[in-house]
Amino acid sequence: MNPYQTYDAKILEIRELTPREKLFTLRFVDSEANKEFKYKPGQFVIVDIRGFGEFPISLCSTPTREGYIQLCVRRVGRMTKYMHTLKEGDVIGIRGPYGNGFPMEKMEGSELILVSGGLGMAPLRSVLWYAIDSGKYEHIYLLYGTKSYEDILFRDEIIHLLKHGDAIGCTVKLAYEVESPSCIYLERGFSPKVCKGVVTDLFRGMEFDVENTYALICGPPVMYKYVIKELLDRKLSPGRIYMTLERRMRCGIGKCGHCIVGTSTSIKYICKDGPVFTYWEALSTRGLI
Amino acid sequence: MVTITIGEFTRVEGNGEADIIIENGEVKEVKLKIVEGPRFFELLTLGRYYYDVPDLEARICAICYLSHSVASVLGIERAFNVEVPREVMLLRELGLLGEFLESHALHLYLLVAPDVFGYPDAIKMASKHGELVKEGLSIKAFGNYIREVIGGREIHGINVKPGGFGRYPTIEELEKIEQNSEALLRFAKRAVNVFADLKFYGAKAEHFVATNSYLYGDKLIACDEEVFDYYEHIEEKTLPYSFAKQSKYKGDIFMVGALPRVMLKSEQLTPLAKKLFEDHREKLSQGYVSLNNLAQAIELVYALEKAKEIARELLDKGLSCENVPVEVQEGEGIGYVEAPRGVLIHHYKIDSKGNISYSNIITPTALNHAIMELSLYEEAKKNYGSLDEKTFVQRLEETVRAFDPCISCSVHLVKL
Amino acid sequence: MLKLGVFELTDCGGCALNILFLYEKLFDIIKFYEIKEFHMASSFKEHDHLDVAIITGTVSCQRDLELLKRVRNNSNYVIALGTCATHGDVQGSVEGSIREKLEKVYGSRANPMKALDSKPIVEYVAVDYALPGCPYDKDEVYQVLMDIAKGVEPPKKDYPVCIECKLNEYECVLIKRGIPCLGPITLGGCNAICVKSKVGCIGCRGPLPKEANPASEFEILKELGYDEEYIRKKFKTFARGELRW
């Protein structure tokens, strides 16, 4: 089997989440491939636009809902810009899934705190719905920091959970940076779950059982340090802090060397040793975050 | 007074225009203007170390970059009294022949042939005369191949150095050159037939100037049998309306290029080229500038025959691939080379550290500027009033194209 | 079909010519492009709108500048092609003001033809893609035009000439022959063709953006015995004053 070969996947649906991000719902053309494609929250795939190039994208759908996969793609450069010009019915290449993903089984029965900033919502959405659908977790907190109302990814889902989440064991908290009528409307409606500020502000007043909680973080590089501080301040063990990271990568399978991090004492490949790491690993691997 | 302006000639290399000044219903004067911005190559090389100069000079023109490199190298070598072995000279000749093939093929097949068959460009001509265009392209591609092998790149290679080369060609490359020269020869013969019945137009050249050897030389020769250095008899003057300078030979208008070469140096032609020349000698000696194209076609034959001959000689003798050491000393030297469009002169003075202290470059299009203007004048005079304006302008453009003018190199001088 | 125009300002003609040297690959290009203009043709009308315009050469006279602005204003995607257009090339590096230069060469400070100091087009207008090289590698322009035709932004090179030199396993002339080579500080993409000829890179593709370390290159060349003035001139041959150390 050639690991660099990609499988035809058809775009079933395209949703514009924000002006920058689109959600692509895909299904493998080959039914065998559909059956064989098993993934975990936190894993990613390599999208192949044949003749143009490849790029890694996190799976943002949940394996609990079968028959399709979803990718949330932000338009940042040449490939992603092209991806945004595709139409429903177009076929692209997909290979994967790659990476370790979050240890969902291990966390069963515990409380989950999902901390997400910006596009970090993409991989965490997979966790979120996996956890809700499976019902195997005690409670789920989603702390989501967004720039503005327009930037909220999966806005309908977030608002739905703000309204009805508690009933299904999921508390959503939202922090926004740029004030707008929509935000103020949200804040009024869902106070104190919605506030102006950054994601760390959402920790205010939060207590949790450090013996029975896991934190899962994904966001822009600058966010990790501050979030981890909040968690450590509350004495959450570094082993219970999971974060998913991003590096440039070409192969996704530990060959191309781009995602190597660490120093002489520890070399890790984000693609195959991660992208999910515990904070212990960050402590022993310089440069991880 | 009315002025008809021919804005930017098309299908010539570089940017040129002409003003036809008409007074009392008669053509009074023609001004050939080079409107391409000046590039100041003489200043660029001032103070530069001799070794880097040929690479810079190559950038004067892409079509005949190798002629510039070789002229520059010859000038520098003469300043230092460096003698290079026959092998190096032959390889340089081979490179220049490649340039003849590339440039003549481009000019004849893509730029002039459409005039001959009455098409606006080669692509439209290709529908009817596809074979011919293809043949031209294959000669051009082969010429480029030689330029790549000898010069280091199709355009602006930096392999030609004072004292020799960076890299010498391999046996396989020389063999390929020999074989392709042979194979393309029948295309070139056909070209001679195509351009043999060209109309006479333009001025009639009174004086021809060329280098004493076919492809290069240490002196210039003229049809009055004078053997001379350029500064003795060629005078340059600047024009208020053009970035190009104009030259006169002993005060007279003269011509350089393929026609002067075959006329002055026919004994040096290779057998088949010589025969073809003899067949058309009478016609060519009429001296009309339009005949330059026929001479170019004959030169295609010459270049292929000669390239084959050189490749064979080098293959038989084997290459030693050794450069001659260059010792820096104060000196002055002139390099004369026959670029495809005519005599090219690079004149340097070099100081004791090896830096250029004086440089003068005279390009063929500059040398031909006066006769080009004269040709336009005569053609305009002959046709003004009798042709409608569109055909009139077209005729004048054709006249300019006969020269294979190259404007980039004229600055100091006309583009495609 | 995309409408394509090729325009030439002041240069040696090489960058436009090099497109013709694509030979049979030109036929691939005309599957996607309709060539509206090739070489300064007077038929260019201001209302002609182009999808892609290729501009080569430097702005060296008033005419160049006017043409450049007209093309920019009438084209969606402008490619600055060749080192003249992207960095100024050799004419851009001639020192002195235009009048001084005119006086030295033409013997008069008069400037009836409205010559300007040669500058790259990127100094006057914004371009969508810059592809340097004196001339550029012809496959590069092929890839760029194909990518644009297919709707994807062409990738940009980010490595020095040394990388391609090594990929081809050419003997390093700087280390092994003491020949001054600007490979380490020059943007790659030419396949290190000059080193193939066993001569040093003269930097015709302009400096490697951001990463280049000309200061160290300077020291290396000095160590090899080249004088500072020589190195300084060498550095600025194609890219005017862009390499600072």
Place this chain on the structure above:
Amino acid sequence: MIILRYVKLPSENFEEFFNSLKQWGEINAPVKQGNIYSFKKVDSLKEVSLDYTRTMLPPKKFFVKPRDELLKLKEGKWEESNGTKPVVLFGVHSCDIHGLQILDKVYLDEPVDIYYKKRRENSIIIGISCMPDEYCFCKSLGTDFAMTGFDLFLHELPDGYLVRVGSVKGHEIVWANEGVFEPISEEDLKYFREFEEKRANSFKRSLNKEGLADMLDLAFESPVWKKYEKICLGCGNCNMVCPTCRCYEVCDLWVNAYEGVRVRRYDSCFMESHGLVAGGHNFRPTRLDRFRHRYYCKSYFDPSAGFNCVGCGRCDEFCPAKIEHVKVLDEVREALK
């Protein structure tokens, strides 16, 4: 009949043996090219420089090519580029054999890189003994002697070679060429030991690997990095020639209007874009970061494969700025004290 791990190849049979290898595949051996050596296809022993120091590109180039066409785009689908032909790498030094084994760890690890694997399976490695020059420091890293990773290894003797057989294929070659080999004598063994001893004493450079990994980690802020940031050109030459460097970049190229190829080429961690991610964040924004990263990567010790450096000295020989690997590490260590 000789079925032994050690046999002797007498000088007079050497050429015959060499020629017999052609039936196993295309012979590639070190050839002098100007002032460097390069593994090239050879037809006769005359072309080979057996006393070479090191080739510029390591034998890695046969398994991961500098420019490697992976897939061909035909009618919107990727087809595999194939065509692996058997090669015999003749005259590989011990350090390079170790280098290949480090690459094996990467490329043969699941999921297996099929291109690498096919080529590896289709190759025969014939090692040859060498004398260190001023750049070699393999001894200090323990890569100066290959125990595995080759099919045959030739050790120089005054009148031929002592041949170690390292694989089944190696045995097959010896078997098929029975007539050219002889059993080894006591004297041959004696000379072999002497040669190895002489070789061991000829190293001029050695890397102090004592606690190297931790030492470096502690030296994250070392002023030595700052010093070298100024000297380093960031040209990537060291990466390109290293037998263990393996970063590659992938790009799709058009071959005609509708067909393309996906090509990978060697990349270098000295390139600005290497640590750049979406959003414009660069994990190794300065040359200092990139310079240090290379030393960290090379000095990483994998318990099952050793250091990511085999001490071949290529990075030193081909660094235009004359930066010396061992010296940098020594200086970092020194500055820590």
